[in-house]
Amino acid sequence: MIGELDVARIRKDFPILERRVHDRPLVYLDSSNTSQKPRQVIDRVSEFYERHNANLYRGVYELSEEATAMFEDARARLAQFIGASDPGSVIFNRGTTESTNLVAHGYARKVLRPGDEILLTEMEHHSNLVPWQFAAQATGATLRFIPLAEDGTLDLSGLESLLTERTKLLGVSGMSNVLGTMPPLERLAAAAHAVGAVIVVDGAQLVPHATVDVQALDIDFLTISGHKMLGPTASGGLYGRRELLERMDPFLGGGEMILEVYPDRSTFKAPPWKFEAGTMNIAEEIGLAAAIEYLEELGMRAVRRHEQEITAYAIARLTEAGATVFGPRDVEQRGGAVSFWFKDIHPHDLAQILDQEGVCIRAGHHCAQPLMRVLGVPATARASFYIYNSNDEVDALVGALERAEAIFGA
Template sequence: MFDVQKVREQFPILHQEVNGHPLVYLDNSATSQKPIQVIEALEEYYNSYNSNVHRGVHTLGSKATDGYEGARDRVQSFINAKNREEIIFTRGTTTALNIVASSYAKAKLNEGDEIVLTPMEHHSNIIPWQQVAKATGAVLKYIPLQPDGTISLEDVEETVTDKTKIVTMVHVSNVLGTMNPVKEVGEIAHNHGAIMIVDGAQSSPHKKVDVQDLNCDFFAFSAHKMCGPTGIGALYGKKELLDDMEPFEFGGEMIDEVGLYESTWKELPYKFEGGTPIIGGAIGFAKAIDYLEEIGLENIEAHEKMLVQYAMERLTEHEDVEVYGPPADQRAGILTFNIKGVHPHDVATVLDSQGVAVRAGHHCARPLMNWLGCTATARASFYLYNTKSDVDAFVDALVTAKEYFGDVYAE
């Protein structure tokens, strides 16, 4: 049975006061906190067997290599990839998407080819495709959003054509919490001969992902949003596609033979992992996966749905708080809002004075902000260690913000 209080005990950072109040951390979409198991795994690596991987035959090097490659096996199992060679360690989701854009799209696309995406994408799933379009002459096309910030499969059918070569989409919106039907979208893409790329940064920490069931061609995600360390993530790609791609970076570790004028590359996955890899990060990533699977992704998802439902019910008590996105039963544990007449940065500052940490700004989604008709929003995002008491503290802090700014504007 899921016991949130027991979960909270495993996160040392939560047991502190901020500005004289118990910390309420609701910025999980930006980065999650880390359980003691992950922290101890990182400490053990750096204290006991810090070494480079693959090259050394000494004991520390062998243990580090086992830890690093064992982490690849854990990631493979976590998303149910068919082959371990399909898992490329990267710096995170941004790097993973850039690898696909640079190593696949720039080599495959021609003038007039179409890249289809949505206005709700994170900048890391827009800007690389803008650059591909500039380099190849390809055309960007956007699937329109419904009034509640979702997409319809009918609009996908109308947008994707036989000229479409790439469809790329966020699995869960980092602003609206919208859960996109990426499996069905991928079927439409494949029917037109296009590939399907999924930005899984906001889904992989919160729900079970099976890339074989989704049948996506590429899937990108980050460890730091799912209880793991910063600076590491993974790109999944179907083996036949990765085999056909050129490396993204060149240097040590990714080479087979090097001559004065020509070089050849190692097999998968190593041709995409040039230089000394993020060894400690990979080991921490694996431990985070162990932790999440012990809790159960289905338990985490259900807990977050309960929290966002409760939060939205509480906010209906306040007519001057505008919440963006689909209904609670159609969204992930993300709640983006504004207090009418108050800048979200001011809201976040007052909340911080009450110990409540939320995000304020454009959330690396300026096109979506334009669609919403605002320059910025505030965002509360929930995770497995948040409680209904956290929601109550958040709403109480919002009341404090409304009262404060009501008094300020009345002067």
């Protein structure tokens, strides 16, 4: 048991965790990248293909109606999971990158004018940076950045001068995939709204690991990566405040997103369908519903508590072993993506040696090159944790690091 989670029991639901890699037990510490999937999710996807597979909306037959009902039920579940009262405020797509691009294309390009500003932070994932660069280049808007403080939190001391009436959009990660940092979203949402800006929260890491209530936080847009929260790859989507979705232009055209089509123009369905062109990732979103049920059964409070405990343990053990750990120390202010630098061994070399021991970590810039420059490193090693990880696996990581040190004679 860690906290309220029975990790040993949970692990039994994840077939892949029984695997051996290089003849060692698999120690999977890369869930910030993508999480593993429990049997319940795998079975739900199989069941869909075995019993209900048909395309959505188009059919007037039983199978298509079943598929449509399951898909729309998944939407309602995801809406409820993030505290949205209206399932129609949830658009399904492949996850965070696609969602940010949708807002940048359908909203930002429409409302931004030369001289307007988009405010981001120095710790953003490229998915929450590059789409805004596109929008800024297309409209003449400018990007500005909230700096990072020494301790890995955001330095909000200059917020008043950064967030002004010129700011039309504030984009911020709810939980950094490099530092674990969790900014004060409620405060940032209120500050954005006070100057008439909208807030877009990159929820790729936050939604899998903590209770999120878009209404309580007063968030305008939230991106959701299903594949990081036990769901299939290419599941998830975008929450958007209804009136903003109504104003937004579609991003992709074609398929079932239309109302009427003439040779020279078309009209579109209401949100969310207006943003869902072509055949959707039906089985994936239905599998995501099973993932949400799984997480809800554990309870997101317990999920977060487990993450805080294992993160605190990992930070302590890594520091003892001589690693430099990046990001806040206080686990109240951070999640379980733990980036570190170990004894001047390049993170890629480290990850390769750890792989030989069956330990999967990520090494590189983690799609956050500007943040690497702020931290003054070319790359970091990153261990990240989820509900199926135990302190024993942290010990396995540290043991493997010590063996890497012996190999490199560091």
